[in-house]
Amino acid sequence: MLRQALLHNEHEPVDNDGFRLRGLGFSRLDAFSDVVFGFALTLLVVSLEVPKNYEELHHLWYGFVPFGISFLLLMLVWYGHYTFFRRFGTHDAGTVWLNGLLLFVILFYVYPLKFLFLSAFGQSEVVMAGDNMREVVLLFAAGLATIYFLFSALYANAYRQRDKLALTPLERMLTRNFIVEEAGTGFVGVLVCLLAAVVPPNRAGMTCLLFMVIGVWKSVMGRRSGR
Amino acid sequence: MLRQALLHNEHEPVDNDGFRLRGLGFSRLDAFSDVVFGFALTLLVVSLEVPKNYEELHHLWYGFVPFGISFLLLMLVWYGHYTFFRRFGTHDAGTVWLNGLLLFVILFYVYPLKFLFLSAFGQSEVVMAGDNMREVVLLFAAGLATIYFLFSALYANAYRQRDKLALTPLERMLTRNFIVEEAGTGFVGVLVCLLAAVVPPNRAGMTCLLFMVIGVWKSVMGRRSGR
Amino acid sequence: MLRQALLHNEHEPVDNDGFRLRGLGFSRLDAFSDVVFGFALTLLVVSLEVPKNYEELHHLWYGFVPFGISFLLLMLVWYGHYTFFRRFGTHDAGTVWLNGLLLFVILFYVYPLKFLFLSAFGQSEVVMAGDNMREVVLLFAAGLATIYFLFSALYANAYRQRDKLALTPLERMLTRNFIVEEAGTGFVGVLVCLLAAVVPPNRAGMTCLLFMVIGVWKSVMGRRSGR
Amino acid sequence: MLRQALLHNEHEPVDNDGFRLRGLGFSRLDAFSDVVFGFALTLLVVSLEVPKNYEELHHLWYGFVPFGISFLLLMLVWYGHYTFFRRFGTHDAGTVWLNGLLLFVILFYVYPLKFLFLSAFGQSEVVMAGDNMREVVLLFAAGLATIYFLFSALYANAYRQRDKLALTPLERMLTRNFIVEEAGTGFVGVLVCLLAAVVPPNRAGMTCLLFMVIGVWKSVMGRRSGR
Known part of the structure; x- marks a missing residue:
């Protein structure tokens, strides 16, 4: 019946590739990384200040497409991270530090990414x-x-x-x-x-x-x- | 005795509608979404700067009702999200991406929502x-x-x-x-x-x-x- | 042996008062609330900007005691929250909405609290x-x-x-x-x-x-x- | 077979030192602390505003090394925290309050640390x-x-x-x-x-x-x- 339960919901021990999912439990490495990912995503989309007038509200709307693309790219990285940790669930020192490095690069890139796509879509004064x-x-x-x-x-x-x-x-x-x-x-x-x-x-x-x-x-x- | 434990606390396998709760475990999709929800709720309520004088402190109070309504609306969305994932606990690629889209829309709407209710309650210079x-x-x-x-x-x-x-x-x-x-x-x-x-x-x-x-x-x- | 494990670590099913701990598992309500608590605590302590010179760095130090007191008060609220959910682990609609209201009040009070203690300790231009x-x-x-x-x-x-x-x-x-x-x-x-x-x-x-x-x-x- | 599973993934009950890992489950103390750590790390790296022009983008790059060092130091503290709670998993009042004090000190130091390393690497107008x-x-x-x-x-x-x-x-x-x-x-x-x-x-x-x-x-x- 436990096995039954395992078969009936997401918690199947094997993914589509045939990989056993060793990291289905929720670990601190996951929690810690997800806080950073969640922050990064939020900072990508949310602007610094609440719009004060309609002009600023319109300005916010122009960011829909560039923010959407940056969001998508970051979600792809999250999905890669999610997939890796579901498959292996490793928590050795090597994993912790490589993961730390990955989070650092992501945080470092949040604002350049936003800058890049805002510029590419002409939503910035920069040519x-x-x-x-x-x-x-x-x-x-x-x-x-x-x-x-x-x-x-x-x-x-x-x-x-x-x-x-x-x-x-x-x-x-x-x-x-x-x-x-x-x-x-x-x-x-x-x-x-x-x-x-x-x-x-x-x-x-x-x-x-x-x-x-x-x-x-x-x-x-x-x-x-x-x- | 395990069954006893299941009956006595929240972890009942069936909700009031008669739906079995397949997603009671805490997953990374939950964690990730809750960071974004938590951030969105915080940004809805918390203003950008600590009030510097009594006038700014009063200003903060005027926001009580509009912030309360925005908070309530976002909590309703969270509750819908919470209910869905408790019922199905799905983590397939479709769920991940639909969920990502939902989070994007929520983040995108945080500040417009705040703007909207602040204006509606006359707490903004905008008519x-x-x-x-x-x-x-x-x-x-x-x-x-x-x-x-x-x-x-x-x-x-x-x-x-x-x-x-x-x-x-x-x-x-x-x-x-x-x-x-x-x-x-x-x-x-x-x-x-x-x-x-x-x-x-x-x-x-x-x-x-x-x-x-x-x-x-x-x-x-x-x-x-x-x- | 499971019982043994239960006796040897924190996961004892009974607290010092004699209350069985029904909510030891980690739920979404916990996650969601902890994100909000964590944000609130961070916003209490962290100022808006990195100090740009030594004067601003000194200014930051003056906040040690008032920030410490605000932090302590918020930690007391967190501890009450933590204790309640460990004891009951309830997740009914009533709990969800009362909890939502509690989080709203906490978020609403973060900056007034900071203002209050900064003023009380003379770390603000306000008398x-x-x-x-x-x-x-x-x-x-x-x-x-x-x-x-x-x-x-x-x-x-x-x-x-x-x-x-x-x-x-x-x-x-x-x-x-x-x-x-x-x-x-x-x-x-x-x-x-x-x-x-x-x-x-x-x-x-x-x-x-x-x-x-x-x-x-x-x-x-x-x-x-x-x- | 359960034992097999325990041996094959990260969830070994003993670490390299020979310490049994009593705190492998994910607790609220972990969640709460990780939100604060995640927030602190994000604030260390992410600047306040999206760069508005190429000069500001360059400025951001100069922070790579100082931010990297601050990030590394904070990750070391996180690793110490992670190791402690994996080993003992204690959640008594003493642990909760010592942990609260630790989080307070960390939050209090985020911006001074950033200031310190930006100055040390000449990325600030301060001598x-x-x-x-x-x-x-x-x-x-x-x-x-x-x-x-x-x-x-x-x-x-x-x-x-x-x-x-x-x-x-x-x-x-x-x-x-x-x-x-x-x-x-x-x-x-x-x-x-x-x-x-x-x-x-x-x-x-x-x-x-x-x-x-x-x-x-x-x-x-x-x-x-x-x-």
Whole structure:
């Protein structure tokens, strides 16, 4: 009957990939990270002050799309974090510190991200062009690379403990794939950085098209993992 | 004896409607959402700065009623969220993303809501009249509609998984009713939007009377669900 | 062995008063409330801006004692909240809404509390005297009364469900005592309000001495409860 | 099979030191503390306002190293907190109040810490020299001393309940060592304070070299504890 209960709700011990979910309990690492994620999301969307007149209220509305995109990107990072900790539930010192580093990068990027998308959608007095455009692209691509390399390192750290975690052969294969998948995504960020640094400044924005490679890469790796 | 414990405290597996409570455990989706809800509630009530003199302290008091109403509205949304996740405890990708969208809308509305009620109670230098009144009504009704449509979608997403969740015939009926009830509430918001858009601007405020239909609708649906 | 584990750590099913702890699990109501409490505490202590020079850094230090007292008062409220929910673990609609009201009052009082203690310790340009002193006393005493009446109502709401919660005769007696104890504390707040309203403004501050009655009252009630 | 599960994931009942982990469940004290820690970390990193132009964006970048160091220091305190509560899981009144005091000190230090490292790395218009340098060293050393004395007191409070917690002889020895280790670390803070107060102001900064003693002390104590 307990097993029945486990089958009937979300708490299935295996996810769609065939990964056993070792971290379904709620831990302090989860709590701590979720407070930071929740704050970051709130700060992305909520402006500093309550609008004082209709003009400021309209201004707030113009932010709908840029805030929406920043929110979506941060939710994707949260989802990656959520997925990792559900799968492994590791709480060793390595996980704690890699997680701390990840939270630091996220917090550090909240306002640049908001700035970036507000500018990109013309909701700021700043014009993105020439050298500034190059800088913004470098900033964004470096942040993306760092976050995905950290995810890759988290998976590698879990793989290092594969015997202690009693990973099945399938899980070992999937974990290796995740290490490569996340690192590859990070590598696309590095490529965008390099390219943005060498092309003429006014072309720097175009290097962002390279981010589309991430979609291709993820679908290739997804097929390898049997998704 | 375990059963005894379950009967004696809050952790009863069935709520008043006859719905089994599949999501009584505390999950990361709950944690994450509660941080955002808690932050939103705090921002609704807490002003930006500590009052510096008695005049500012008085000003803070004038906000008691408008803050109270905004707080109540947000608590109603939290209660709907709490009820849904207690009933289903779903954590599939659909739930995660619909929930993310809901949180985004809530965060986006925190300050407009505060602005709206501060203006409505004359606690702001802004006069609500004519076109501005129309805009405020549209804003509020659109937010309400979005939130209730998202709740309806969450219930529909749970219903889609009715076999996996092993919903009983009673629960299936109740879930269908919830889908309709929430969507209907959202639909009242749409009606208010449409009406506010066509009536003369200085009558826009009156269209809010239509919100009273929600009370009627909820009591009709409640009777259908045997509440 | 489970019993052994229960005896060896904090998770004893009975507290010092002889109350079984029905709410040891972590619920969403706890999470939600703790986010609000955590925010309120942070806002009490953290100033709006990072000090920019040594003068501002010194200014921050002057706040040590007033912030400490506000922090202590809020921690006392948290402890009362924590104790209540550990004892009963109720999550009925009544508890949810009384709890919501309590959180609203707490959030509403964060900045007035900070203002009050900063002024009382001369860390603000505001002089507390005459009518202003009266107002501040009324504000503080009314907040205290509201919070303790809400605690009393929470205990009364739990008592109403005494059969469903299977309270033992000892627990019923203790719960009745808690209802009276918290209401009595709230009543002292009301008395201070009344007295502050009738005495000459420049004596309003002295009515705060009446708060010492709370200590006497709590020790009387504590003896009745066998503490 | 349950035991198997316990062995295979993080939820091992014993940590590397040989300490049984009594506090693996998620409690309200953890939740409450993590909200405060999460808030403190966020405030350390996130500036008050979204950058409005490229100059402000650059300014934000200059904070990378100082924010990183403050973040690391706070994470170390969190890790100490996390470790303590995993080991003992105590929730007695003594633990609650010592923990409250710890949170107060942390919140009180968030902005001075940010100020200190921004100044130290020249990211502020403030010059640290002479008397100001002395003050900053005193401030920092006093905060460090307070935090570690509080940790020592938390361990001492757990040791006081050694019979109730059923500490094994090994755990008793380890707990005594922790009391000494944390107190010793706090004592280094006191030494730095005393030294900074007597040396000529322009040498005050040098007294910070004494903090390196902490590393030696921790490794000595670690060896005694068999780490």
